Amino acid sequence: MKPSRIWAWLALAVGALYFALPLIGTIEFSLRMRRGVYSFDAYRAVLSDPQFRATFSFSVFMALMTIVLGVLVIAPTAYWVRLKLPRWRPIVEFITLLPLVVPPIVLVFGYIRLYNTSSWLPLTGTAGGTNLLLLAGYTVLALPYMYRAVDTGLRTIDVATLTEAAQSLGAGWITIMARIILPNIMVAILSGAFLTFAIVIGEFVLAALLNRPAFGPYLQVLGANRAYEPAALAVITFAITWACMGLIQLVTRLQKHTQVPR
Structure with missing residues (x-):
């Protein structure tokens, strides 16, 4: 060798x-929660905790809503910039990088300042309004990752040719986006969705300051008051993350096998 x-x-x-x-x-x-032997007591304690189920299901729901909102906002924007406004790409890329520069605590304090109960749009006065603010904050935090994933997917296809061919057959913009562009960049969208899911599940600052029952604050409280359960929770979170990565790889391989050779 x-x-x-x-x-x-x-x-x-x-x-x-x-x-x-x-x-x-x-x-x-x-596995050391029971003295002298290895056991799954910590995992049973975590999975049987009603607060775990409530916070995890809330964060999963918010993650799915963030993915949907991110795709609806970012995919058409990236497509339009690549097709019609190529000179604007550096500006759009700079804007999408701002969430990496602006700390989440600045973002959430801005939300609280603008949308508190004494403002023109009192969103923080209701649970639904606060959830909307949390959804907007999650979408902003995931913007750099989702945009780059979608933009990378758009680079692998001939956007102009596909658009011209669809328009020549009478397709409108919504049809082009829904039936041509999105299916061709589905793997890239799934990659951005996985990153978005990971960000939302582990996010703490926005959920804590907006006082929402999310998984991140629950994980912090559990880690401050328990010993073995946080370790079990970390292992469970790691397993979920790797399961998502495996699903992405599976979808990628299935798409390669189902593509018709030209």
Whole structure:
């Protein structure tokens, strides 16, 4: 074996150990709730907690709504910029990067300032209005990742040719977007959806300051008051994340196998 390959495998092994050892330690610690033996007591305690089910289901619902809103806003915007406004791409890309520069705490305080009960649009006065603010905040936080995923997908197809062909057959803009563009970039959308899901599930600042029953604040409270349950919860979250990644890979392979060769 060449020395370069040895160093490459050595670097790969070190990187794998760097990520695997903390995970193994977390799993081992989560099984020690019962003294002297390994057990799943911590997992049973977490899964049987009504607050866990309520907060996790709320965050999953908000994640799905964020994905839908993100796709409805970002996909047509990225498509239109690539098709009609290519000179605006640097400006749009700069705008989509702003959530990485502006801290979430600044964003949420701006929401509270603008939409409190004494403002012109008192959204924070009701649970539904506060949920709308939380949804808007999640969409903004996921904007850099969703936009880049969609834009990368649009780069892999000939947007202009597909649009001209669809228009020559009498298709309108909604039909072009729904039946031609979106199916061709579905894998890219799923990648952005996975990142959005991960962001929403673990987000703490927006949900805590808007006082919503989300999974992030529950995880923080549990970690401050329990020992073994947070480790079990971290393992469960890690498993859900890897399950989403596996689904993305599965959908990608299925799409490659179902594509008709030209």
